[in-house]
Amino acid sequence: MNSPARATRPPSPAPGLNADLHCHSTVSDGTLSPEQLAARAQGNGVQLWSLTDHDEIGGQPRARAAANALGLDYLTGTEISVTFAGETVHIVGLGFDADDAQLAAGLTATRGGREQRAREMAADLARVGIPGAYEGALKYVGNPELISRTHFARFLVETRVCGDTGEVFRRFLTEGRPGFVPHRWARLGDAVRWITEAGGTAVVAHPGRYRFSPTEEYALFTEFQAHGGEGVEVVTGSHSVAEYAKYADLARELGLVASRGSDFHSPGESRIDLGGLPPLPAGLTPVWERLGGRIQRAMAEPVPIPPAAPVPR
Ligand code: AMP
Ligand code: MN
Ligand code: MN
Ligand code: MN
Secondary structure (H helix, E strand, C coil), X not given: CCCCCEEECCXXXXXXXXXXXXXXXXCCCCCXXXXXXXXXXXXXXXXXXXXXXXXXXXXXXHHHHHHHHCCCEECCEEEEEXXXXXXXXXXXXXXXXXXXXXXXXXXXXXXXXXXXXXXXXXXXXXXXXXXXXXXXXXXXXXXXXXXXXXXXXXXHHHCXXXXXXXXXXXXXXXXXXXXXXXCCCEEHHXXXXXXXXXXXXXXXXXXXXXXXXXXXXHHHHHHHHHCCCCEEEEEECCCCHHHHHHHHHHHHHHCCEEEEECCECCCCCCCCCCCCCCCCCCCCCEHHXXXXXXXXXXXXXXXXXXXXXXXXX
């Protein structure tokens, strides 16, 4: 992945940096390419960016190249689907080695059940009078291994079954509703290990979105830290202002580093644009302070090649 024009060196990013460390491209369930996202991030004033496609790192070389060509600092990223206490939890990995074989194999295994699940989702939708959902969702899929509920949601909006994707997830595709198929994703400890053993930092994504009791939430963070997890998303697109404060408190209490990411998927669907979030609350250690040495920065000037030293004889 290294070319002569680029290098990895350790800048020291400021705490108030406009970092956006969570978003999705056509390599998972976003509607923009990695290159379009890089341009949008830079145009919106993002200073440090990460593309975090679901269960997939295939877009990393493109995202990094596009970011660096624009002079935008980049961290590798992914968002791993995990099953914990019967609920789907997302773990964001940042700053890992994108060539790590164990991480790649773990993500391939995690993606493995998606096609069969999608066929079952379509069969369940057909039972309530919505035929053709598998083929309909596929039209929106950019990566054949990564068919997701988001692609079904776009089909249900296109066919006017629902007015927008928010309505889809209230009426369909969630537990107890048509089109929901329970699925076993990766184990928490495995996901954290794949990330950390590849040199990255694991972060609990959007903790405010899980339907956990306080006891279950505590268990999630306790196990996450026991496995080597270090971060929590505090400021993210689906958190309320009250949740920023709640998870800032949790980060301070548990000694977790804090992350910030829009979770941007699409101009037409996402409420928060790339770079559009408020800064992290005070008194937190930003995850990018921990990851300074993993930031991939385009070099401003090509490094001059020194003249060859005379060979001593
Ligand atoms: P999957 O990985 O196939 O289970 O799909 C999960 C994706 O569905 C998430 O990453 C979101 O992009 C999307 N999603 C889930 N719940 C909602 C919701 N309430 N509103 C909008 N999108 C949602
Ligand atoms: Mn998504
Ligand atoms: Mn997520
Ligand atoms: Mn996400």
